[in-house]
Amino acid sequence: MLQLQTIRESKDEVIRRLAKKHFDGPKFINEIARIDSERRKTLTELETIKAEANALAKQIGELMKSGKKAEADDIKNKSVALKDSEKKLQEVLAAFEEEQFNLLVQVPNLPNEVVPEGRTPAENATVFTHGDIPKLHEGAVPHWDLAAKYDLIDFELGVKLTGAGFPVYKNKGAKLQRALINFFLDRAAQAGYMEVQPPIMVNKDSGFGTGQLPDKEGQMYHVTVDDLYLIPTAEVPITNIYRDVILKAEELPVKNCGYTPCFRREAGSYGKDVRGLNRLHQFDKVEIVQIAHPSKSYEILEEMRHYVAGLLKELGLPFRTLLLCGGDMSFASAQTYDMEVYSAAQEKWLEVSSVSNFEAFQSNRLKLRFREGNEKPQLAHTLNGSALALPRIVAALLENNQTPEGIIIPEVLRPYTGFDKIS
RNA sequence: GGAGAGAUGGCAGAGUGGUCGAUUGCGGCAGUCUUGAAAACUGUUGAGGGUAACACCUCCGGGGGUUCGAAUCCCUCUCUCUCCGCCA
Known part of the structure; x- marks a missing residue:
C-alpha cells in the first residue's frame, strides 16, 4: 500500500x-x-x-x-x-x-525508474544469460515421460488422491526432492539466512500484510471452517513474522529463509503450460526474505539475484535473468528479476525464481518499521526471492541431464541424493 | 470436546467510573562515582495523528453500547492459559 x-x-x-x-x-x-x-x-x-x-x-x-x-x-x-x-x-x-x-488498496506499487516500459512478457529485458543450450541425444523426451520411465513422479496417482496438479514423488524422484531442499537450505544458511519453519496456513491479517489479500484472494486455497489460507509462498508467513515490529537499525538487514510447500489454485490455467511439472497446485520451494534499510534495498536486491544465479550455476542449468517490464511485474513489487532455466526437451524457458524489492509497500501494510537511535520509527523495505522453486528445476534437470544410459545427477547434489545417476 | 480463568506499555504486574497514557519492579538509554567494569545512586524510556514548535486528538485484545466522563460498567467477537477427556 x-x-x-x-x-x-x-x-x-x-x-x-x-x-x-x-x-x-x-x-x-x-x-x-x-x-x-x-x-x-x-x-x-x-x-x-x-x-x-x-x-x-x-x-x-x-x-x-x-x-x-x-x-x-x-x-x-x-x-x-x-x-x-x-x-x-x-x-x-x-x-x-x-x-x-x-x-x-487497489493501487499497485510504483515501479522503480529502471523498470522497462512494456505490457507483456515479451517486453521484459534480458539482463544476463549463462550456460549453453544443451544438445540432447536422439530420442530425448520431456520430463513427464522420463518421470514415468524411471518411476519418479506419478501424476495419475496424485489425481486419485487429490486432483490434477498434486503429483506423487516416488523412489529416486522423492529423494531428489529432498536432496534439492536440503541443498538449497544449506546454501542459504551459508549465505547468512536464518532458517525458519513457519506455519503453512495463515490468517487474514497475514494475507493482507504481504498483499495477497484482498487483491489475490482467488489464488489461494481458503479453509473456510477456520477462515485460514494455505500459503501460496513462504514469503507470506516469513515476512509476517515482522508484522507490527519495530526493529533496531543495527539489526538490519534481517535475513530469513525457509522451506515450505506452496499451494496455488491457478484458476484458469490449462493446456500444455500445465503439463507435467510446469504448473502445479502444490509444490515445494525454499524462499529467501530480507528486511532492509531503505538506503540498502537495491544493493540487496542485486545481491539476492546473484545468490540465486549462483545456485543455478552450481546445478549446471542454463538460465537467463529478466528484468520484468512494468506490465509483467506483480502488484506489490517495485522491481523484479525473474530467473528462467532452459528445459531442453520442451525447448522452453521455465521461471524458477522471482526476486523482488517491495520497498515500503508491504511494510506499510505490515507496520514493519525500524528505528535509528532515538529517532522516530520509519518503514523498512522488504525483499524476497525463490531460492528455488523445485518442480521446474526438477523438470530441467531431468530433461537436460538425460542420456541413453540414464539421468546424470549434478555433482553438488550427489552428497544429498546418495546416487549419481537415475537409470 | 467439557469446565473454569484471563487479555494493560519491551517483559512482569497494579489499577473497578473523574487530571490514568496509566503506580511499581525488571530490562533499555543517559549521567554521577570508578584506572576500567560491576554495584549503588540520579534522570530518562510506548505508538500513531497533528504542529514551525507547542497545543490538541487517538490507542489499556477487536468491535459495539451506557455515561458529561470508561483501562474500569454492559453486550459481542477473537485469542491465551489451567484442569479433565482424546491424541501424533
Whole structure:
C-alpha cells in the first residue's frame, strides 16, 4: 500500500510512475487526494469538538468533587449538545476513511525508474544469460515421460488422491526432492539466512500484510471452517513474522529463509503450460526474505539475484535473468528479476525464481518499521526471492541431464541424493 | 470436546467510573562515582495523528453500547492459559 504522505506530497509523480504499470493513476490518485483533504478537514473539526468535550468533562469532575452540583449540571447540558455533533462528524469521517482505504488498496506499487516500459512478457529485458543450450541425444523426451520411465513422479496417482496438479514423488524422484531442499537450505544458511519453519496456513491479517489479500484472494486455497489460507509462498508467513515490529537499525538487514510447500489454485490455467511439472497446485520451494534499510534495498536486491544465479550455476542449468517490464511485474513489487532455466526437451524457458524489492509497500501494510537511535520509527523495505522453486528445476534437470544410459545427477547434489545417476 | 480463568506499555504486574497514557519492579538509554567494569545512586524510556514548535486528538485484545466522563460498567467477537477427556 502506498503511503498517503507520498500521494499528498508528490501526486503528479505518483501518477506518472503508475503509468508504467498501466494503472489509471489520474482516476485513482486524484480521487484519493481529494478524499484525503476532505477527510483531514473533517478530522480537524472532530478533534476540536473532542478537545472541548474533554475539557468540559474534566470541569464537571472537578465541580462534582467540590460539591457544586448545580454548576455541574449546567455544563452537562452543554456537553450533550457537543456529543451530538461529535457523533455526526464521526460518521462522516468513517465514511471518508473507508472510501479512501478501498481505493488505496487497489493501487499497485510504483515501479522503480529502471523498470522497462512494456505490457507483456515479451517486453521484459534480458539482463544476463549463462550456460549453453544443451544438445540432447536422439530420442530425448520431456520430463513427464522420463518421470514415468524411471518411476519418479506419478501424476495419475496424485489425481486419485487429490486432483490434477498434486503429483506423487516416488523412489529416486522423492529423494531428489529432498536432496534439492536440503541443498538449497544449506546454501542459504551459508549465505547468512536464518532458517525458519513457519506455519503453512495463515490468517487474514497475514494475507493482507504481504498483499495477497484482498487483491489475490482467488489464488489461494481458503479453509473456510477456520477462515485460514494455505500459503501460496513462504514469503507470506516469513515476512509476517515482522508484522507490527519495530526493529533496531543495527539489526538490519534481517535475513530469513525457509522451506515450505506452496499451494496455488491457478484458476484458469490449462493446456500444455500445465503439463507435467510446469504448473502445479502444490509444490515445494525454499524462499529467501530480507528486511532492509531503505538506503540498502537495491544493493540487496542485486545481491539476492546473484545468490540465486549462483545456485543455478552450481546445478549446471542454463538460465537467463529478466528484468520484468512494468506490465509483467506483480502488484506489490517495485522491481523484479525473474530467473528462467532452459528445459531442453520442451525447448522452453521455465521461471524458477522471482526476486523482488517491495520497498515500503508491504511494510506499510505490515507496520514493519525500524528505528535509528532515538529517532522516530520509519518503514523498512522488504525483499524476497525463490531460492528455488523445485518442480521446474526438477523438470530441467531431468530433461537436460538425460542420456541413453540414464539421468546424470549434478555433482553438488550427489552428497544429498546418495546416487549419481537415475537409470 | 467439557469446565473454569484471563487479555494493560519491551517483559512482569497494579489499577473497578473523574487530571490514568496509566503506580511499581525488571530490562533499555543517559549521567554521577570508578584506572576500567560491576554495584549503588540520579534522570530518562510506548505508538500513531497533528504542529514551525507547542497545543490538541487517538490507542489499556477487536468491535459495539451506557455515561458529561470508561483501562474500569454492559453486550459481542477473537485469542491465551489451567484442569479433565482424546491424541501424533
